[in-house]
Amino acid sequence: MTAPFPLIACPDCDLLQREAAVPAGGAARCSRCGTVLYRNRPGSLDRTLAYTLAAAVAFVVGNAVPLMGLTAVGHTASTTIIGGVQEMWQQGQPMTALLVGFCAVFAPALDIVLTLAVLLAARRLPAPRWVGTLLRWSPFIRPWRMVEVMMLGILVALIKIAELATVVPDLGMFGLLALMMLLAAMASSFDPREVWARVRWVDEERQPPGAFAQSVSAEAGK
């Protein structure tokens, strides 16, 4: 059978249901457990590309420029994220330093690079298979990029320090603030389904004919 709306299963409760058309900006929810199955995000790929490029710039600013300067009893100090990681390492906590470096620097960078690669490659139709491979990795990276948690951590640290010293936020802090918002915008505008619909299948024999740019998940409906 060839259905106009293919079957999908809810990732949370496994209920089998038919896809339905969703108005722009709307979301389809599972009829049993209410989990959002997919959203209709018009212009998702272009919009996400714009956010990702901006996030790349904000990442460079937030990591290269000192976050804040501190003045106390004639001493001055300033730090970047990497500087914090280095200090943690030298003070006898290399494992914690690595974890902080991973969550604060490496994971956001990787997310930006992967998303950029996926979006640029998916402009061509059909998108090469490695796009699918990268797209498979990105949900594993997302929970570990913790720019917003770090921002709150910096805020708490600054308030703790405020009574000991004068702290002045530097350009890097604003870069980080912008990065935090752009990463959130990237995550909410990106629609992986749109990319999956453009990717060349691993098993090309099972790929439904003329499936590109059609609705996804056609395998069960044929």
Add this chain to the structure above:
Amino acid sequence: MIGGVLTAARAGFICCEACGLLARPAEPGAPGHCPRCGEELVSRRHNAIQRTWALIIAAAICYIPANVFPVMKTTTVTGVDDDTILDGVVLLYTTGSWPLALIVLIASVIIPLAKLLALGFLLVSVQRGSVANTHDRTRLYHLVEFVGRWSMLDVFVDTFTVALIQLQPLMSVAPGPGVLFFAAVVVLTMLAAASFDPRLIWDAGAAPEGSHA
């Protein structure tokens, strides 16, 4: 629509975890790989219950040294001061910023403990084949998944305090052994949440006797 509770598993399909394609398994015993993205097809995550239990137990063990050992060692001209996570909360409170003290208390003490209890509850309810409150339990699972990363807060607070307060010989701050255990609790509970499979919550209700839904 389809009457009764027809899940992908009962209909003989597998929903690919990576790309969402509803795929037909190659053979029931050996489903093979997703034809679109190449991910291994699994109807339910492998050994979800055992893995989640193992990670929760490991996290619970680390939770004790994380709260007992100091996370920060402050050296001043008058001496050395060890601070545990709770000491940090008290310090914030006494210096007048009680909203921040509350945030740190919630993120560092309450959330990790609540995550352990919530995941333990979900596991026990799945293992007992409970069919009650399936919606609420799914929501609880998503809450655990969403909120987990915020526990990392204290690790970042310690890192930036250590990075900034290096005013030798007047005052310097070094991390304590508690940080590593605390970070381990956060990582282990995040991995535990990721290894649990929310579809297990609904599987008991999808059994033939409960097909009236």
